[in-house]
Amino acid sequence: MAARSPFARCKIVVVGDQFCGKTLLLNSFVNKGKGHEFAIFESCVVDFDLGSSTITLSLHDISGQEDYESMRNLTYADADAFVVCYDVSKRETLKNAEFKWLPEIRSKCGEDIPFILVGCKADLRQILHNNDLHKKALDLVSIKEVERLAARFGAYAFFECSAKYGRNVRQVFEASTKAWLDTREDLYAYFTEGLYC
Ligand SMILES: Nc1nc2c(ncn2[C@@H]2O[C@H](COP(=O)(O)OP(=O)(O)OP(=O)(O)O)[C@@H](O)[C@H]2O)c(=O)[nH]1
Ligand SMILES: [Mg+2]
Numbered sequence: 313m314a315a316r317s318p319f320a321r322c323k324i325v326v327v328g329d330q331f332c333g334k335t336l337l338l339n340s341f342v343n344k345g346k347g348h349e350f351a352i353f354e355s356c357v358v359d360f361d362l363g364s365s366t367i368t369l370s371l372h373d374i375s376g377q378e379d380y381e382s383m384r385n386l387t388y389a390d391a392d393a394f395v396v397c398y399d400v401s402k403r404e405t406l407k408n409a410e411f412k413w414l415p416e417i418r419s420k421c422g423e424d425i426p427f428i429l430v431g432c433k434a435d436l437r438q439i440l441h442n443n444d445l446h447k448k449a450l451d452l453v454s455i456k457e458v459e460r461l462a463a464r465f466g467a468y469a470f471f472e473c474s475a476k477y478g479r480n481v482r483q484v485f486e487a488s489t490k491a492w493l494d495t496r497e498d499l500y501a502y503f504t505e506g507l508y509c
Pocket of ligand 1: 333432
């Protein structure tokens, strides 16, 4: 008889500037790239297949609008890991990850809260690669800047993804789940290696 999995639920909160791509990222993950583009996601619970085991993810979106701080504080309560998003076509959104979102989640959830850094709309980087005019206008984020920020704040991982084309979307949630499991010695072995069998 197969052993029962230990019950584990991981609460992941996706933060970042307004319009940087948080809601589409969550929708693309939950609806596997199908369905409509919803403007609002809010929260949802899904079973996530990690290969040899399944983990329950509680996924939470926020509004990137400045004046929603009290609502964000409610969402941050009991968060296990964060996905800190920026838009690869807007350097200002990476600056805000550095000066607004990372300080905010650390002040509310502690310095050691695990997080990953995610560049949304990576398709814009590809599409505009050979178009210098657009590249300037869009103020693309450089990978070096992201590497520096990730190293300075101790990001578990960083990715670029395209929710529009479903690229690297699963990897974002897999990495944020592992970032949390890394802090949970009691669960890590089971969920990453399937040791109980
Ligand atoms: N090209 C491209 N556009 C995207 C991508 N992801 C999101 N967008 C577009 O960017 C706009 C904003 O996306 P949202 O997901 O609503 O952004 P948000 O971060 O949830 O914004 P707020 O809820 O206002 O904080 C929408 O028009 C999306 O269609 C992507 O991967 N590629
Ligand atoms: Mg949104």
